[in-house]
Amino acid sequence: MVEDSYDLTKRKDERSGEYVPEDIPAERAADEVLKKVPGAESRKRKDGRVELNVPSTSIGSVMSEFKRMGYDHFVALTCIDLIKEDMFEMVYHLWSYGARTHVYVKTNIPREDPSIESVVEVFRTAVTYEREIKEMFGVDFPGNQRLTQFILEDWEGPPPMRKDFDSIRYVQDKFDIKVRNPKGLPPKWTKEGGK
Amino acid sequence: MSDDEPKGGLLDQNGIPITNLPKRGFVRRVADWASAKSMWLLWYCTGCGAVELPPSFTSRYDMERYGIGPMATPRQADIFLITGYLSVKTLKRVVRSYEQMQDPKYVLGHGSCTIDGGMYWDSYATIKDVGLYIPVDIYIAGCMPRPEAIFHAFEKLQSMIKAGEANGWRRYKENYQYYRKNQDKVFKRGPDWALEEPVLK
Numbered sequence: 001m002v003e004d005s006y007d008l009t010k011r012k013d014e015r016s017g018e019y020v021p022e023d024i025p026a027e028r029a030a031d032e033v034l035k036k037v038p039g040a041e042s043r044k045r046k047d048g049r050v051e052l053n054v055p056s057t058s059i060g061s062v063m064s065e066f067k068r069m070g071y072d073h074f075v076a077l078t079c080i081d082l083i084k085e086d087m088f089e090m091v092y093h094l095w096s097y098g099a100r101t102h103v104y105v106k107t108n109i110p111r112e113d114p115s116i117e118s119v120v121e122v123f124r125t126a127v128t129y130e131r132e133i134k135e136m137f138g139v140d141f142p143g144n145q146r147l148t149q150f151i152l153e154d155w156e157g158p159p160p161m162r163k164d165f166d167s168i169r170y171v172q173d174k175f176d177i178k179v180r181n182p183k184g185l186p187p188k189w190t191k192e193g194g195k
Numbered sequence: 196m197s198d199d200e201p202k203g204g205l206l207d208q209n210g211i212p213i214t215n216l217p218k219r220g221f222v223r224r225v226a227d228w229a230s231a232k233s234m235w236l237l238w239y240c241t242g243c244g245a246v247e248l249p250p251s252f253t254s255r256y257d258m259e260r261y262g263i264g265p266m267a268t269p270r271q272a273d274i275f276l277i278t279g280y281l282s283v284k285t286l287k288r289v290v291r292s293y294e295q296m297q298d299p300k301y302v303l304g305h306g307s308c309t310i311d312g313g314m315y316w317d318s319y320a321t322i323k324d325v326g327l328y329i330p331v332d333i334y335i336a337g338c339m340p341r342p343e344a345i346f347h348a349f350e351k352l353q354s355m356i357k358a359g360e361a362n363g364w365r366r367y368k369e370n371y372q373y374y375r376k377n378q379d380k381v382f383k384r385g386p387d388w389a390l391e392e393p394v395l396k
Contacts (some may be wrong), residue, residue, distance in 0.1 A: 055293045152320075153284045154383045168317050174311075174381060175323045 010028030023098035024069045026050040030103065037173070047099040056090075056107040056116050063092065063122040071096045071103055077119075077129035079137045083163040086111045090141060092119070109110050110141070136161035217360050230273070230299075231356040232262040237272035237296075239289060242279020243340055244306045250379040251342045261349050269295045274352070277331075280308035280321045286328055287382045293367075295330045300364045301356070303348055304314035304334040313338055330370075 026031070030050045040054040040062070054062050061128040061180040082089055083109075091159035092105040109116050118141040119126045131150045138159040141147060149155075157174075158165055219227065235257070238248055251258050252265060266272040269292040281289060293302070304325050307313040312323035325331055332355065335348045355361040367374060378384075 026332055031230075151284075153287070154381075157319070166318075167319050170319050171323070176327060176377070 023096065023100075024071075024102035025099045026096070026103045029066060029069045029071065029099075029101075031094075033062055033070060033157045036065060037062055050101070050103050052103060052105045054105055054107050056109045059090075059105070060117050060119055060122065061094070063094075063119045064191070066094050066103060066105075066155035067122055069096075070098045073097060074119075074125045075102075077126055077133065079139060079161075081111075081132045081137065082108075083111070088114050088137060090116060090133075090139075114138065114175055115140040115142060117141070120144050135159065138162070223244065224359075227356050227359060229275050231353040234263050234273040234301075235266035235271055236263050236274045236276055236282055237266050237292070238276045238278060239292065240278050241285050241289075242306065242308055244278025247305075247339050247342055247345065248276075248278065251345050256342045256346065258346075258349075261346070261353070263349060269293070270297065272296055273300060275300060275302045276305055276310055277302065277325055278305040280306075280313060280315050281325060281380050282320045283322060284320075286322050286325075286378075289325075290329060290378060291388065298364050299356075299361070300350055301333075301361050302329055302331045302363055304331045305345070305348075306340060307336060307338045310336065311336050322381060328381075329373060330366040330374070332361045332363040 008176045013073055025046060027042075027044060027050055030052050033052065033054075034040050034042055037054055037058045040052060040058070042053075043051045045051050052062070058173065073095040074094050076091075077093070078091045080089040080091065088111055090107050090109065092107075094103045094105070095101075096103075107116070114137070117129055118189040120130070120141075122142060127144060127146050128150075130144045131147055132139060132145045133139050134144075135150045135155075136159055152160070157170055160167070160170075206225060238245070240248070250256055258264065263274070269275070273296075275293060275296060277289065293300070302325075304310060308321070309325045309331070312318070312321060316323065322328065326334075333340045333352055335344050336367040352361060374388055
């Protein structure tokens with residue numbers, strides 16, 4: 001629930017008669033954020049969907065700005081390994097139920113020793129997404145208190161979803177891949193005729 | 196069973212024939228004959244193979260014809276049917292369930308994922324061959340195997356039990372160090388899971 005102290009214009013809800021925050025479409029919300037965050041760029045992708053590129057240091061304030069404007073559904077957080085540019089791209093998807101529009105905020109962080117401020121303080125649901133990305137990509141989230149082991153049990157290798165993770169080599173080292181029991185097969189079942 | 200089919204259970208993992216097959220007395224043979232026709236099936240549905248089992252249970256194919264019925268717990272089951280790929284995490288639970296089952300116990304690997312990983316052959320998360328970690332009596336090839344293939348495996352298993360050849364549980368105890376070495380390579384046993392080396396009685 002959005003608090004009353006916000007300076008946004010409010011409209012009267014026809015059913016309940018209460019004053020609720022105005023539904024702000026994605027483009028206008030992005031413009032509001034652009035005014036406050038230096039170095040941000042926005043791009044309209046289609047009706048009701050806006051992409052926003054922001055510096056990684058301002059991600060927390062951008063998230064709270066959007067939440068204040070009614071974008072209170074944190075849909076997903078994804079990470080993309082841009083190995084050619086030596087970057088990780090973090091994508092934060094937000095949805096406004098009132099305006100029924102979608103905003104996704106992108107930010108790049110360096111691939112070497114990756115770390116980005118946690119948005120847990122703004123969106124509680126980000127905890128699990130950040131845990132997963134910590135495990136799969138090795139990105140650190142200062143501020144998230146719960147970056148413990150998530151899906152991978154007893155994992156000792158590098159983060160597996162990174163592009164430079166050599167899956168086949170890992171599989172060959174970890175699991176024995178071999179033709180099983182070739183001597184037990186009759187001659188007509190094997191390529192070499194039983195040899 | 197024709198002569199050119201491999202007799203499952205007679206070779207160990209390295210292709211070495213198991214020579215110390217137990218001599219079965221008359222009572223044991225009768226008991227094997229009887230137990231082959233009355234078995235409880237634990238179906239461990241890890242992958243997509245689970246969809247083939249409802250038709251096997253129900254009236255279309257009717258597993259009860261063979262005296263085989265589904266069982267909910269490992270401790271009361273005779274057959275352990277592993278339907279599909281196993282992630283490393285799941286393998287841990289599979290081995291734990293397998294060790295809880297009473298002897299004699301039989302493992303069926305269902306689908307190509309249990310044989311060599313199938314379409315997950317290069318995945319970091321799934322194991323490639325179940326037989327490295329627990330002994331498998333019969334593999335059912337296919338992706339997915341049809342219920343007919345499952346019933347072929349049941350018939351084969353019954354004939355193996357009657358002949359005293361379905362001795363995967365015996366192999367597990369005889370070669371416990373081998374299986375344990377493979378298990379330790381992919382997962383860790385916690386302090387709450389300290390199993391003593393099983394003794395073959």
